[in-house]
Amino acid sequence: MRISCPCCGLRDRREFTYLGHETFLYRPAADAGPEAWDDYLHNRDNPAGETRDLWYHDPCGTWVLVTRDTVTHAVTASRAVAEGQRA
Amino acid sequence: MAESGTTNPADGLGLPLDHGACRLSALSCGPAWLVAPFPGQEGACGAALAPLGLDFPAPGQVLAEKGARIVWAGRAQALLFDADPPGALTRHAAVTDQADGWARLMLQGADAQTVLARLVPLDLHAGAFPPGRAARTLLGHHPLLLIRDTENAFEIMTYRSMAGSAVHELQEAMRSVAARAALS
Amino acid sequence: MTGGWRIPGRGAEIDRSRRRRFTFGGRVLEGFAGDTLASALMGAGVRVLGRSFKYHRPRGVMTAGSEEPNALVAVLEGTQRTPNVRATVQEVYKGLNAQPQNCWPGPHLDALAINDFLHPFLGAGFYYKTFMWPRRFWERVYEPVIRRAAGLGSLSGRADTGRYEKAYAFCDLLVIGAGPAGLMAALRAGRAGADVILAEEDRAVGGRLLADLPAIGGQDTHGWLAALLAELRALPNVRIMTRTTVTGAHDGGTYGAIERVGLHLADPGDLPRECFWRIVARRTILAAGALERPIAHPANDRPGVMLASAMPAYVNRWGVAPARRVVIFGNNDSALDTARGLTAAGIEVAAYVDPRDGISVTEEFPVYRAAQVVGTRGRLGLREVAVRHAGGISVVQADGLGLSGGWNPTLHLSCHMNGRPEWNETIAAFVPRPGMVPGLEAAGAAAGRFSTSDCLADGARAAAVALADLGIKVADIDLPLAEDRPYGIAPFWAVDAGGRAWLDFANDVTTKDVGQAAREGFASVEHMKRYTTQGMAPDQGKNSNVAALAVLADATGQGIAATGTTTFRPPYVPVSIAALGAGGQGAGFAPQRLTVSDATSRAMGAPMIEAGLWYRPSYFPRAEETTWRQACDREVTMVRGAVGVCDVSTLGKIDVQGPDAGQFLDLLYTNTMSSLKPGRVRYGLMLREDGHVMEDGTCARLDAARFLITTTTAAAAQVMRHMDFVQQAFCAQQRFRFASVTEHWAQFAIAGPRARDLLNGVLDEPVTGESLPFMGCQPVRVGAIAGRLFRISFSGEAGYEIAVPARHGAALFARLVRAAEALGGGAYGLEALNVLRIEKGFVTHAEIHGRVTAFDIGMQRMISPAKDCIGKAASQRPGLMEETREQLVGLRPVDPQDEIAAGAHLYAADAPASAAFGQGYVTSACYSPTLQGWLGLGFLTNGRARHGEVLRVHDGLRGRKVMARVCDPVFHDPEGRAMRG
Numbered sequence A: 001m002r003i004s005c006p007c008c009g010l011r012d013r014r015e016f017t018y019l020g021h022e023t024f025l026y027r028p029a030a031d032a033g034p035e036a037w038d039d040y041l042h043n044r045d046n047p048a049g050e051t052r053d054l055w056y057h058d059p060c061g062t063w064v065l066v067t068r069d070t071v072t073h074a075v076t077a078s079r080a081v082a083e084g085q086r087a
Numbered sequence B: 001m002a003e004s005g006t007t008n009p010a011d012g013l014g015l016p017l018d019h020g021a022c023r024l025s026a027l028s029c030g031p032a033w034l035v036a037p038f039p040g041q042e043g044a045c046g047a048a049l050a051p052l053g054l055d056f057p058a059p060g061q062v063l064a065e066k067g068a069r070i071v072w073a074g075r076a077q078a079l080l081f082d083a084d085p086p087g088a089l090t091r092h093a094a095v096t097d098q099a100d101g102w103a104r105l106m107l108q109g110a111d112a113q114t115v116l117a118r119l120v121p122l123d124l125h126a127g128a129f130p131p132g133r134a135a136r137t138l139l140g141h142h143p144l145l146l147i148r149d150t151e152n153a154f155e156i157m158t159y160r161s162m163a164g165s166a167v168h169e170l171q172e173a174m175r176s177v178a179a180r181a182a183l184s
Numbered sequence C: 001m002t003g004g005w006r007i008p009g010r011g012a013e014i015d016r017s018r019r020r021r022f023t024f025g026g027r028v029l030e031g032f033a034g035d036t037l038a039s040a041l042m043g044a045g046v047r048v049l050g051r052s053f054k055y056h057r058p059r060g061v062m063t064a065g066s067e068e069p070n071a072l073v074a075v076l077e078g079t080q081r082t083p084n085v086r087a088t089v090q091e092v093y094k095g096l097n098a099q100p101q102n103c104w105p106g107p108h109l110d111a112l113a114i115n116d117f118l119h120p121f122l123g124a125g126f127y128y129k130t131f132m133w134p135r136r137f138w139e140r141v142y143e144p145v146i147r148r149a150a151g152l153g154s155l156s157g158r159a160d161t162g163r164y165e166k167a168y169a170f171c172d173l174l175v176i177g178a179g180p181a182g183l184m185a186a187l188r189a190g191r192a193g194a195d196v197i198l199a200e201e202d203r204a205v206g207g208r209l210l211a212d213l214p215a216i217g218g219q220d221t222h223g224w225l226a227a228l229l230a231e232l233r234a235l236p237n238v239r240i241m242t243r244t245t246v247t248g249a250h251d252g253g254t255y256g257a258i259e260r261v262g263l264h265l266a267d268p269g270d271l272p273r274e275c276f277w278r279i280v281a282r283r284t285i286l287a288a289g290a291l292e293r294p295i296a297h298p299a300n301d302r303p304g305v306m307l308a309s310a311m312p313a314y315v316n317r318w319g320v321a322p323a324r325r326v327v328i329f330g331n332n333d334s335a336l337d338t339a340r341g342l343t344a345a346g347i348e349v350a351a352y353v354d355p356r357d358g359i360s361v362t363e364e365f366p367v368y369r370a371a372q373v374v375g376t377r378g379r380l381g382l383r384e385v386a387v388r389h390a391g392g393i394s395v396v397q398a399d400g401l402g403l404s405g406g407w408n409p410t411l412h413l414s415c416h417m418n419g420r421p422e423w424n425e426t427i428a429a430f431v432p433r434p435g436m437v438p439g440l441e442a443a444g445a446a447a448g449r450f451s452t453s454d455c456l457a458d459g460a461r462a463a464a465v466a467l468a469d470l471g472i473k474v475a476d477i478d479l480p481l482a483e484d485r486p487y488g489i490a491p492f493w494a495v496d497a498g499g500r501a502w503l504d505f506a507n508d509v510t511t512k513d514v515g516q517a518a519r520e521g522f523a524s525v526e527h528m529k530r531y532t533t534q535g536m537a538p539d540q541g542k543n544s545n546v547a548a549l550a551v552l553a554d555a556t557g558q559g560i561a562a563t564g565t566t567t568f569r570p571p572y573v574p575v576s577i578a579a580l581g582a583g584g585q586g587a588g589f590a591p592q593r594l595t596v597s598d599a600t601s602r603a604m605g606a607p608m609i610e611a612g613l614w615y616r617p618s619y620f621p622r623a624e625e626t627t628w629r630q631a632c633d634r635e636v637t638m639v640r641g642a643v644g645v646c647d648v649s650t651l652g653k654i655d656v657q658g659p660d661a662g663q664f665l666d667l668l669y670t671n672t673m674s675s676l677k678p679g680r681v682r683y684g685l686m687l688r689e690d691g692h693v694m695e696d697g698t699c700a701r702l703d704a705a706r707f708l709i710t711t712t713t714a715a716a717a718q719v720m721r722h723m724d725f726v727q728q729a730f731c732a733q734q735r736f737r738f739a740s741v742t743e744h745w746a747q748f749a750i751a752g753p754r755a756r757d758l759l760n761g762v763l764d765e766p767v768t769g770e771s772l773p774f775m776g777c778q779p780v781r782v783g784a785i786a787g788r789l790f791r792i793s794f795s796g797e798a799g800y801e802i803a804v805p806a807r808h809g810a811a812l813f814a815r816l817v818r819a820a821e822a823l824g825g826g827a828y829g830l831e832a833l834n835v836l837r838i839e840k841g842f843v844t845h846a847e848i849h850g851r852v853t854a855f856d857i858g859m860q861r862m863i864s865p866a867k868d869c870i871g872k873a874a875s876q877r878p879g880l881m882e883e884t885r886e887q888l889v890g891l892r893p894v895d896p897q898d899e900i901a902a903g904a905h906l907y908a909a910d911a912p913a914s915a916a917f918g919q920g921y922v923t924s925a926c927y928s929p930t931l932q933g934w935l936g937l938g939f940l941t942n943g944r945a946r947h948g949e950v951l952r953v954h955d956g957l958r959g960r961k962v963m964a965r966v967c968d969p970v971f972h973d974p975e976g977r978a979m980r981g
């Protein structure tokens, strides 16, 4: 598997550390209540098809949001997590 | 050699090492400052670096002028070598002394690229990674900042504490490559 | 050919002037440079190479390639023993020492050949059915017996001392296979300037051309190949990798390949045995050719029975006759060509047998049409072949029988990403569909195009398509004239004539086994495979898959297309684990991180122990000390009574700068860091977002916009990754950045009542208790060196940590140790450091092991109510703060000399020691020379309310039971007078 790092270009999967679904980007407010936090921490879909998840490019320190297909393993898009924050 | 009372991370590792058409040697450790611009401040950092004849580098870029050099070293950060950071820089960036944090090695010779292909999961074709470029990647399991000086000369930077282990990996690869070369 | 098996004038690949002496099963034999072990043994007249897997039947060479199911041998080199080496792949070198497998005492007389007479009982599912009952027999009786009898080959039981290599390669176009299709593809792409890798499994390029020697472009094969190779070799953008088998097609255009580097040499020197390649290709052409398949007929497994196409390979490549009189049994036109070619080479073809009716009979050899081979004779080698035809049964004297049931395109790699091939009726074989592996296209015989002319054209076409995809211009290419005969075949899989007819030679699976599987309900191809073990041997069914599923399709009444194939998975050929793990042995296993004091510590005799990737001194033994405990106790006493020095450079150190740094640290830590005054240090706790403790450490404010935080040794990388996430996901617009300075600063702890005396002997300007109070920090100078001083303590004694740039570290450490010794102290190691912190009840990752909360370790008050932080919301969940949770406690044995062990479990004094009654566990334990007794830290249900209670500490692993009293986790100096003083 090869993933594109927005800084470094296409790299072998061995250079990346996996975190989980992009849900982790959408942190609820401190007082959002247990259900919102339960969803944030634990509840995930298990799609056969497109998913978006978070990978860390260890060599350069970029967190990357990767769009990929769980069936074909095709990686279709990636962008820097910090870029999304800028929008 | 290092100044008295000080050590180079490559001390005692038997460098330089020669195997076949390759030499691995230690580089001296002059000043090295990690420059990490605050969000959106790359331009301002570039302006602050202008008195040195440098700019803030884009990913993979190496800029050199009058002995000073700045090398892209990761997400929105660069290493400034052999110069002191201009004072204005600290307004726009975190500036951190890392001079002693790195082991700096040089691998050169006709088989240098072939040796690195044993350890580095990166396309090292001169077309993909030409002289004057830098990349953050891996040397086996070691973190690596790789700078290509010329077609056949690579600067290899890894953490200071890992110098011995990185030299071991490189030496094994050099031995195998030299044995292959002797075969043909 | 009289007397010997070598054929004069044939054998382009052997050098008859270079003899190669080798041994097989202890016999000294001779071959030539260029021989494979199979061709050399054939040349020496050796026909039985081993015994079959289940029935222990004598077996000979079946093929001339890596698909070989029978001729598996062990190769011995020194103490190294490599099992399951295919004799058809292993090249002969001077001194090669090979052993037959699966037979004892030898291939001609094998004790387990009794299995062959038991075969009516040993059919498919035998093991599943027989060894079920009685259940208790399984571990003691059945399994050891089966293990002894089963398995192919054996290992030496010694560590593999060979050199292995792994390597990465990148290219525009990977061409897999250097037969006519692959060569043309590489040539066309190479001429266009594309970066090409041409990978060929064989030691020579040419593929089937080398065996069949057709004329090409008006030249003989070798002349044409030589010219083409010369051109390819002159192209700097083409890399020809021989002895390299592409083993797997993976995501993103990544291919695995195994290269045999030094396995063919008597003295490889520094050459690796094998190299495992990871090749990243933008486009790939699969030109791996096709594999001939045998026909299942009764007793088709005798030595001398082989694939028809293997026979001309032995004749033309290695100049050796596989037999003196052969029968060819085939159902397709290539088999007939083989018979003609053998005749031309001077091998007597005693009969050509073909089940088809309408074939030519005007040949130079007897042709039996509408005929089948129905049996063979010859126990240790074929002697007779029985042929059934319209006129009855004829017995033909022959010592060789060539089988050709048609050809299977070598499409395995195209299936590695779960694609399914399609059934092609015309060639009666599966062919790849487009797009099964993104970026890969099959060409030539691998795509079901079998004539030489078609292969040449298809390779050239595929190259043009691939390069057009990449936007690389290709020029037209002249296709050389070559053989263009049509390929006719009538599907024919198995002869129905009673007796055992083998499908899978490697695993001894017959047509009866497949029929039985179908009758017993294992009718899906995947079930049949598992029930019969067809296709599960080292050859992975290369010879047998299609025929087996054809027999299955026949038994179930479904067609072959509906039956489908089993799944082909990587690797295409067996790959040694050593090659996959190349470089990972010994020092290559993981990076070794050494501190600046490493050489000094080792010179002082300190045994080093691993802490994460770091190596740290365990203790510093002195002359009179004979055990580690003596050294450790002395070092602890030394720190409590005088002064000790310890290298703590391995702690992670992260420099955080910028106007918003404090705000970021407030989000990261449970407590507030933004309120810290410059020159002050605060202990901090980080949580995971799920509310559990992730990490603890100190945070020093160096100046208004600069903090220095420390992490534990083992968690430094994880904390850095976490900080990067929090910053990039939640704070990307704030003005701060951070950088690791772990490696830049060497840092030493100086602890004990004489710590300040020691320090002031080193610093340019002395410090006092008031000038640098507890939890303060300041810049200092040590001669010309600018350093940092922190007044912090992990020992509970008056303590400092001094940091200097790493280049000065070795010298400063040596100086500090000398100074400490002069004050009655010295260096201390990790063992003493651990005892000191346990005495003080300081936690490490032994306690904050990922399943504990701030509440559990009594630090819930460190979660600031005034602000948010990572993990705060989740940490407030009721379940994470209940009194019934296991809480950190201290444990002291009722008899102080009773040993408490980490990992022991806690039970009420009178309760049984079983899981249902467990109340907690011990995380850390030590002997405390300060308190003259054993101490433990651990977690106990509602533990903070149970101080004073006596519990049973049960170490089930060592069978040790100790009574211990629960107490506060801070055993020594609970008021903290020493460290503040």
Ligand SMILES: [Zn+2]
Binding pocket: A005, A006, A007, A008, A009, A057, A059, A060, A061, A062
């Ligand atoms: Zn990157």
